[in-house]
Amino acid sequence: MSIKEYPAIKIDQWQQHWDDVIWEESKYRRQPNKFFYTLSMSAKDLIKLSDVYERNTDNSETRSGDIGIQRMHNKKRSNKIKEFVKFGYPYCEFNDAVRHERNHMKKPGWLPTGIVVNIIQSPKKAGSISLSVDKEDMVEIINHETHPMMATLKLPQQYCEDAENWKAKNLNPIEIIDGQHRLFAFKTEDGKGCIPEAEDFYFPVIAFIDLDISWQAYLFWSINVSPEKINASLAYDMYPLLRTEDWLEENxxxxxxxxxxxxxxxxxxxxxxxxxxxxxxxxxxxxxxxxxxxxxxxxxxxxxxxxxxxxxxxxxxxxxxxxxxxxxxxxxxxxxxxxxxxxxxxxxxxxxxxxxxxxxxxxxxxxxxxxxxxxxxxxxxxxxxxxxxxxxxxxxxxxxxxxxxxxxxxxxxxxxxxxxxxxxxxxxxxxxxxxxxxxxxxxxxxxxxxxxxxxxxxxxxxxxxxxxxxxxxxxxxxxxxxxxxxxxxxxxxxxxxx
Structure with missing residues (x-):
């Protein structure tokens, strides 16, 4: 069986003076990959292959690893997004009693904003098997030789052969940095599966490669807090590591x-x-x-x-x-x-x-x-x-x-x-x-x-x-x-x- 592949565009934003940045592995800020990628990926594949490390009793190994991630899921917010995708605005906000009278107000429920993800290749902690992605579960990135700004993301072979029953041996190969509530709108009510629409709904995805946790927190901050889109207090809860980051402590x-x-x-x-x-x-x-x-x-x-x-x-x-x-x-x-x-x-x-x-x-x-x-x-x-x-x-x-x-x-x-x-x-x-x-x-x-x-x-x-x-x-x-x-x-x- 052929492996499922996603074409991607290679993004080069690296500036020469960034080489002067101090990379500190001890602070979870090892030097990042100089490129990231943009692609279109189905909601189903993204849900099944990704993880946001929710704090629950099913992921105790991740929790005990204390890798500084906690993203709490607000089910009500995801349900609102789910309704928006189906009916658009303002129809999504009408209750069932009046919806039949306002069919003319249905609109497309576009979600054009990118889901920001990290594709894991190294253990979250050096030497930790439980905090790493098994080799057979990894997403492979293949850069094109003839088209240097193009690449292909290959999904795991076993996942492609039996996506419904696939389960990562340790960590899932993708983790969500920003956009979990949009993604979770395509999960079933119990959170264990995907709704039918997930198969044919494609998200724009911005994929970083092997980004250390401190850089993930920094990226989340720069996307959501720096432009004053969300309260900084929320960011400190979603990424507790921010509470001790020196670049914030010194500000x-x-x-x-x-x-x-x-x-x-x-x-x-x-x-x-x-x-x-x-x-x-x-x-x-x-x-x-x-x-x-x-x-x-x-x-x-x-x-x-x-x-x-x-x-x-x-x-x-x-x-x-x-x-x-x-x-x-x-x-x-x-x-x-x-x-x-x-x-x-x-x-x-x-x-x-x-x-x-x-x-x-x-x-x-x-x-x-x-x-x-x-x-x-x-x-x-x-x-x-x-x-x-x-x-x-x-x-x-x-x-x-x-x-x-x-x-x-x-x-x-x-x-x-x-x-x-x-x-x-x-x-x-x-x-x-x-x-x-x-x-x-x-x-x-x-x-x-x-x-x-x-x-x-x-x-x-x-x-x-x-x-x-x-x-x-x-x-x-x-x-x-x-x-x-x-x-x-x-x-x-x-x-x-x-």
Whole structure:
């Protein structure tokens, strides 16, 4: 049987001065191929031969390889594209009840924008079989001798002989850099096959050869973010590697703004999510007289502690990147807060001599009032700058640990939704599915255990009743940046003794 072939045009954009670029294989930026190709490929072949490394339980080898890719699939967006391809605009947006009246508004559903792909030839990690393409599964690129700007892409022999049952031995030979939602519009509802239209629908394809992952992230950024087509925050979720790229890190007008904007988005979720213990208990507008900590305090605490080298939301000490999206980052803090709030409630009920009972001399307070005063009262460090900063420091100190990375990385967001509420609910429900244990404890167990220890720390501020002079003096040292560190160390020491 003849091998299926696709003719391609060879594109030469290489400039001589690009040879001065520093190629760094250790940063996943090895020197790229000097040419890329354009061609027309059927949606079916592209779907079956490609991979976008979705984070799910079926590709654990890819996930454990930690190659810095996470592209979450928004099914609703792909379904919209599918409807557009069938009916064009605006017919695709009409509901079934009125469509029969508006047949005259059907239009062609063209998708002329290129799908950007990478054809893999080298292992994603040196020496890794599971992160490489088997020789028999590779797409072969043959450059024409008589027509130097023409080439042929040959698909794998076994795929051509039995495309329906073909499955790559390791990685698929093509990975999608940009355009996954257009491509996935041609998948069946369960995501395991192709719709009939995929056979005869051809995409314009821009194919790079063996492009290292850092260059893929760079290419995605230059296509989508540089011309301000999408929010930079989305790019950091689709390519977590961008969080540590030096060419962005050294551009503070981009990276610093992203970190602060992401932190602000997380704080807004802590404040707006109904089941968050901080629901409506953050001063979002900086209003005078508000009894709650200002939004700026939370933003600064999250930015400085989690978005840094050695920060849970950026890069671990060993440089590995936890590819959590914004909903996961917010959901993690919400769940931790829920556990801490619950632990405080239990402490108040069980131990009448505990620190929440010592906040006020008025013994007539009911238990719910004691809980609220401990959580968000004006005499509790949990409702002050120093307490919020120290709390974030302790959480990061405990969880941003190389030994806990795999446990945290096993908590997967399997789908993306249009609204933030659905995303938060989705990832919180999946916390039970975090399958990797550390020291025989699950991720939820670790969160609960740390919250239980933190709850028993004496969070009374210098303004609380029943403090000795030494206790008041000690608490006054918790103010300012140096004070945050002192409070963090005190909490960590307390946790060791629990």
């Amino acid at each position: 503070p007008s981009v990276h610093r703004i992203y970190k602060e904007a992401r932190a602000q988005e997380i704080v807004e979720t802590l404040w707006s999510y109904n089941n968050s213990p901080w629901h409506k208990k953050i001063n979002m507008l900086g209003e005078r007289g508000s009894p709650f900590v200002k939004q700026t305090t939370w933003v600064r605490a999250i930015t400085t502690n989690f978005f840094k080298e050695g920060g849970l939301f950026q890069a671990f000490p060993n440089k590995r990147i936890l590819p959590w999206t914004r909903p996961q980052q917010a959901a993690f803090l919400i769940y931790f807060g829920q556990c801490l709030h619950s632990a405080l409630n239990s402490l108040i009920k069980i131990d009448k001599t505990s620190w929440p009972h010592q906040l006020e001399t008025n013994i007539e307070l009911i238990s719910t009032s004691i809980l609220e005063k401990a959580w968000s009262g004006d005499k509790s460090l949990l409702n002050m700058d120093s307490g919020i900063n120290a709390l974030c420091m302790v959480i990061n100190h405990y969880f941003c640990d190389d030994l806990k990375f795999e446990m945290l990385n096993s908590w997967l967001q399997e789908e993306e939704f249009e609204d933030n509420l659905s995303n938060i609910n989705h990832v919180l429900e999946l916390l039970d599915n975090a399958e990797v244990f550390y020291e025989n404890l699950s991720l939820k167990d670790h969160i609960k255990n740390l919250a239980n220890k933190i709850a028993t720390f004496d969070w009374r501020s210098a303004k609380a009743d029943n403090l000795t002079q030494d206790q008041i003096t000690q608490r006054k040292t918790y103010r300012g940046t140096g004070g945050y560190i002192s409070l963090r160390d005190a909490i960590i020491e307390h946790n060791k003794e629990c």
